[in-house]
Amino acid sequence: MTDKRRRRLPRSVREQEIIDAALHVFSKRGYHAAVVDEIAELAGISKPMVYLYLGSKEGLFVACVRRESERLVAAFREAAQAGDSPERRLWAGLSAFFAFVAEHRGSWVVLHRQSPGQGEAIAEELAAARRSVMAEVTGLVRDGITEGGGAVQLGDQDADFVAHALVGAADSLTDWMELHPEQAPGGVTLRLMNMVWVGMRNVLAGEVWAPPHDE
């Protein structure tokens, strides 16, 4: 037994160390190939202790998804809150999102790459993570609508629509980032703002695109 194993740590600290190790192993090996022995070894703790803390391999994965999605949402929220207009908040929030994905590759692998072979508990945790991100973006869009003034007839359904489109686009663009590793997260944000902001501003201002007439 190494010195590391003998350390006595508060439960909460030990648990975070186990999740750190699990995240490393899951993102490197994938859910199927990952083995709890390696996670225990990396955390400097016995395998029975890992099970005692987090229940099962599935429990370990669920804990990773929960913690990393909370971190992602917190990073998005903190950045967005600092903005003093809908435009700045959206820009700051998206910047934080793409920066998080670039900096925390392991976290994003666990959140984004739903490895085949996972059970119901993991699927449910991933769905909850997505709902949580969606709620954050919906709130941001709703604030944008409210600030847009009374002339605009947009409601919660509209905010939720815009949030679904934005979250789906950002999610899919992380695949594009992987294909183009030379592209900085800031550049990705700029491109996406270019694509959606002008349209969103118009939507928030109550303008409506209509299909072109036959000429």
Place this chain on the structure above:
Amino acid sequence: MTDKRRRRLPRSVREQEIIDAALHVFSKRGYHAAVVDEIAELAGISKPMVYLYLGSKEGLFVACVRRESERLVAAFREAAQAGDSPERRLWAGLSAFFAFVAEHRGSWVVLHRQSPGQGEAIAEELAAARRSVMAEVTGLVRDGITEGGGAVQLGDQDADFVAHALVGAADSLTDWMELHPEQAPGGVTLRLMNMVWVGMRNVLAGEVWAPPHDE
């Protein structure tokens, strides 16, 4: 043995009937809960014959994904080709996509709801389906860029970026459609065009959004 079972059909026709049955059962029960007995029963054929034709439960699912993604891509392509401008092509392509999702719920469940517990072959087929859709949209955007004229310095990487954003947004918006079943596919298309077309037109015209300056 029923009369239906005794019918002698060409292999290709029989195979399509089996895939019809498989699609029905998979979309209704999910991958895990689906059993080949029910698929065989519905197709009016013996279980060993089903295996002879499509190999395994996994093979049945792969066949469903392949056929339905080809149908989806064909519907998108046909609609988009009829348009005589980038704007009309995008509008027509997105309209066809959302109409397909609304009309062929079973197909979309199989393509979109990646049930947990699926193996590598299915994951690979789903990834191939997504690449196929992405290639179609990228081609459409690239044509838009080309028609935009020589002043625009946009390349394949830009087309691929826009395609990733659009496909991700459309994919995610099918969840919104499910939450709002009263919304017609045409209305969903209009909303998405509102959100992205103005921005895309500007991007294609070479305009660039920049972060707002501090005031």
